[in-house]
Amino acid sequence: MQKINVGLLGMGTVGEGVARLLIKNRELIRSRVGTPVHLKRAADIDVSRARNIPLENGVFTTDALSIVNDPDIHIVLEMIGGQTVAKELILKAMENGKHVVTANKALLANQGQQIFQAAHEHGVDLAFEPSVGGCMPIIKLLRESLVGNHIYAMTGILNGTCNYILTKISEEGIPFESALAGAQAGGFAEADPTMDVEGFDTAHKLAILTSLAFGMKINFKDIYIEGISSITPLDIRIAEEFGFCIKLLAIGKIRDNGIEARVHPTMIASGNILSSVKGSLNAVTISADAVGDLFLSGYGAGMMPTASAVISDIVDIARNILNRATGRVPLLAYQMANIKQIPVIPIDRISTHYYIRFSALDQPGVLSKISGILGNHDISIKSVQQKGRKQKGSVPIVMLTHRAKEAAMKQALAEIAFLNVISHPPTLIRIEDENDEE
């Protein structure tokens, strides 16, 4: 084969990065593959996007379908995003026998089964390293490096926008809204930040990772999702006083009766290596039977880090094409026949440690009422402290609990909120405690 021809769909941030890297590091990539990897066509509906990139004449088109139908193209890169046009183009490309690389986590999380099935049926490779964690090779790690391991748990910081905002709140003591505005001004958050700050983007990535780690089909709607918009500088400061920091974590764990798959603000010990992941960085810790804990950190978004992951997928597929080894690594890390149906445990049935902050009237007997209700629900208190100053007659009371059931905790908090000594709804943040597993 004289060269591997690549067609790029979508020239937004990631697509532009891929085009740039394929051009800039052309010789490097050829020396890895042994055959040139050629950007034959690149499409975007926005003509202006082609202007900044040194594309050869005739490469740019506004007609994505012409790329998908080009008989000379071996690999199609879907960098459009969204779940409509992108999906149609991917399916059409596969139907035409083309291999596909996609960064589309929303599509894979919500409609992955159809996409994976299509790849399987058409006998093409589907690669998606750029869909999770930017340049971190987390997909390859799960599909290839940890093949000898039963994975127990994954804990990840998978959204740079959230981590940037939480870092700012922590370092500058500013409220969420200001930190978000700063992130938007600095290019670390979208104009509409909902997908990021409300945890959906993280959950998309968790869906993909749980599929691979546990060899299962997952229904995206089963993932519990809670964002960071209610996190206050006060909670972050108190967390620090207790030796914790607050991160938006994606948590996937295998349990006797199913898996836990949840995304929420989480307190972790400041000695936990995930605490040292600041700003827009991403990171993940994987716990498994042979390796113990393995930790990975890097830029989870951005033009060139994500493009690096795309190139790694292109080279993998090119090496498969050149060796007639398409399908060499199973799409979901396990042979299709071995993909399991594992239930996701509803959040109410998980048990974990909790941080609870109450605003209570500064009166005798308050603590006894609160702890009485908690005790009635089998929740035992590990530590209780009055934190901060009195405001309008109320003082913040902070409790850390031992492991407790989420349903019991919710019931207890509902009862406590009804007490006339409680002036605001209680704040609840889950704690991941490495040293106290079930």
Add this chain to the structure above:
Amino acid sequence: MQKINVGLLGMGTVGEGVARLLIKNRELIRSRVGTPVHLKRAADIDVSRARNIPLENGVFTTDALSIVNDPDIHIVLEMIGGQTVAKELILKAMENGKHVVTANKALLANQGQQIFQAAHEHGVDLAFEPSVGGCMPIIKLLRESLVGNHIYAMTGILNGTCNYILTKISEEGIPFESALAGAQAGGFAEADPTMDVEGFDTAHKLAILTSLAFGMKINFKDIYIEGISSITPLDIRIAEEFGFCIKLLAIGKIRDNGIEARVHPTMIASGNILSSVKGSLNAVTISADAVGDLFLSGYGAGMMPTASAVISDIVDIARNILNRATGRVPLLAYQMANIKQIPVIPIDRISTHYYIRFSALDQPGVLSKISGILGNHDISIKSVQQKGRKQKGSVPIVMLTHRAKEAAMKQALAEIAFLNVISHPPTLIRIEDENDEE
């Protein structure tokens, strides 16, 4: 193909782990590969080593050569170590058309070119993920994930024994000898710790990583090596006061006139994520044009973490066998024709930041004499402090320098050591400063 047959040579710690994992996770591995991976034979000269492992009848032998010559065996695992018998067996296995997995970093570092050449000539796969960093998939990262990147630098903690000892000295303030004795008692150091504490093991791993990262042949003897046996609790404490910690680092960097490849105790800022790598953990930071910085950490040694890396190599090779795709990934990350000859820059010609500690008589004019000599050699001082108490009339004087040439520094130190106000040979520790690159 009905099954992939594996033959194990050497049943020491790693070999035992591999046998255990192949047996325990047999079903898991089959569900990854689609075909059973069968431990057909396992050899050790020490019969007692077979007793602890639930091997099937007829698997164990004391005759390693019978495995290498067994026509039914597809993959030979060399877990013997050393550069004589292990090398002969690897070469013989390859000659017999068998693929090889090896954990033998000393062999690859010293005689890798011959081994790689043999694999190339006989058209077999040679995999060596377990040779560097235990369970960390650093080889796969360099050969597959970072293929679109020009790698600028690697900085690694690659020896768990040294990191364990340095952590103990730091946390307990005990001298090197006591920390070493504790490590030996706890199973974290060998009876003869020379290879580890004098930096040779780290250098073996650096040799392998530099080959892959920079696509080059490296002569092991060109690597500068300095161990940790002269590190004192005093230097670690002073480092901490300056906001640094001391790690034994493997450093590989590409420069205009060659590469730096050096192993020595190094001061790094306590905010550097490598500082958070404690105890027997390993870690590596890779800097490259597309990804920026990528960080990886995990258990770099031990029975099961290393066995995990072996299984990952076995599965890679098995997938190649089943797809007739042997040689799919080039041995040294680049096509053989693209492997370069890049000189290693001698240590005298590098320039870096330095920490220097003098024991000087507590007299007026001492500082002016020392700084005068440094100035004569174009070494400028960033910070100077008198640290600690006077002992036998001498006080410790600590200096941090701006970037300076190693040859100039050595010459200056030799002149300073001659001053009659200096009571002991000066201590010199190199500093890696992330924020001040050339």
